Amino acid sequence: MRPLIIVNPRSAGGKTGQLFDGITGTIRRALGDFDVQRTERPRHAVELARVAAQEGRELVVAVGGDGCIHEVVNGLMQARDGGALRTRLGLIGQGTGGDFRRTLGLEHRLEHYCAALRQGRPRLIDIGQFSYRDHEGRPAEAYFVNILSAGLGGLVDKHVARIPKVAGGALAYFAASARGLIESRIGRLRCRLMLNGEGRELEMETRQLTICNGRVFGGGMKVAPMAELDDGLLEVVDLGAASLPRFIAVSMGVYSARHLRHPDVKHHRCERIEIELLNKDAEERFLLDVDGEPLGRLPVSVSVIPRALEVMGPP
Numbered sequence: 482m483r484p485l486i487i488v489n490p491r492s493a494g495g496k497t498g499q500l501f502d503g504i505t506g507t508i509r510r511a512l513g514d515f516d517v518q519r520t521e522r523p524r525h526a527v528e529l530a531r532v533a534a535q536e537g538r539e540l541v542v543a544v545g546g547d548g549c550i551h552e553v554v555n556g557l558m559q560a561r562d563g564g565a566l567r568t569r570l571g572l573i574g575q576g577t578g579g580d581f582r583r584t585l586g587l588e589h590r591l592e593h594y595c596a597a598l599r600q601g602r603p604r605l606i607d608i609g610q611f612s613y614r615d616h617e618g619r620p621a622e623a624y625f626v627n628i629l630s631a632g633l634g635g636l637v638d639k640h641v642a643r644i645p646k647v648a649g650g651a652l653a654y655f656a657a658s659a660r661g662l663i664e665s666r667i668g669r670l671r672c673r674l675m676l677n678g679e680g681r682e683l684e685m686e687t688r689q690l691t692i693c694n695g696r697v698f699g700g701g702m703k704v705a706p707m708a709e710l711d712d713g714l715l716e717v718v719d720l721g722a723a724s725l726p727r728f729i730a731v732s733m734g735v736y737s738a739r740h741l742r743h744p745d746v747k748h749h750r751c752e753r754i755e756i757e758l759l760n761k762d763a764e765e766r767f768l769l770d771v772d773g774e775p776l777g778r779l780p781v782s783v784s785v786i787p788r789a790l791e792v793m794g795p796p
């Protein structure tokens with residue numbers, strides 16, 4: 482069957498919708514004939530990708546930002562649960578963040594994306610599976626491909642989603658981050674980690690705990706440079722509970738991965754982690770950021786599914 486291209490026309494502040502027709506010729510030269518579906522609403526890409534995999538398509542390409550990739554991965558994984566195992570994921574990054582493609586080693590240029598689709602190396606990568614509470618407090622389950630975090634990141638995402646991006650994505654992120662920082666609360670967490678069949682329990686105070694399959698989040702922050710997409714492991718990075726000025730200094734270090742040498746920052750490794758928030762009064766401000774999307778809140782239980790999905794990486 483022909484590849485399906487799923488386009489989020491709203492990504493990159495709506496630029497993708499305007500630009501896509503202009504790049505179809507280049508994509509066709511790389512892929513041959515394909516079908517296109519544009520998303521009509523949030524989470525529509527989950528449905529489109531699931532049906533595409535159930536129909537037996539060999540390749541589904543996400544054209545959009547990290548949110549679009551997240552949704553397509555969720556659709557492919559839902560289909561995989563029903564036995565549709567062989568659909569590969571391809572990427573043409575169009576969003577503002579581009580965090581997942583950085584771990585994959587894909588440069589943000591159309592010819593590089595097309596080369597990966599045409600002659601790329603299919604990589605079998607791990608996928609995170611998690612159960613959580615949605616914004617209304619109802620139990621829910623989903624998958625992530627890059628990074629799930631609890632704390633400040635989810636609060637920032639919530640504000641990003643509410644700020645109109647007319648003034649530009651970067652300004653919206655800056656305003657949302659500033660507001661998130663001011664409102665940020667320290668979470669008192671109880672975590673249970675499993676590695677090689679052994680469990681251990683940790684209590685910690687933190688403003689941000691990240692559970693990483695990929696390396697980069699927040700539009701270029703190298704929070705887990707040690708993460709490998711296919712090692713069957715999750716890297717857990719705790720950014721600590723410092724006062725705001727010190728926490729901001731730690732966070733700035735994440736852009737160059739300097740944070741790992743900071744005494745406030747702790748690193749753990751696991752195959753599974755359960756996280757519970759002990760100070761329930763912080764619940765509304767200690768939120769989940771999942772592949773850049775504000776999905777809900779704690780408690781969360783996360784496990785890695787080793788080598789679950791094939792992705793077209795660079796040649």
Ligand SMILES: Nc1ncnc2c1ncn2[C@@H]1O[C@H](COP(=O)(O)OP(=O)(O)OP(=O)(O)O)[C@@H](O)[C@H]1O
Pocket residue numbers: 489490491492493494520521522523524525545546547548549550552575576577578579580773774
């Ligand atoms: N037709 C649509 N109308 C409104 N929202 C949509 C539509 N299609 C997808 N979305 C939503 O757009 C959001 C952002 O998508 P995406 O991540 O692809 O772009 P971005 O935010 O520009 O990029 P990045 O996440 O890399 O910064 C997602 O939450 C997705 O659910």
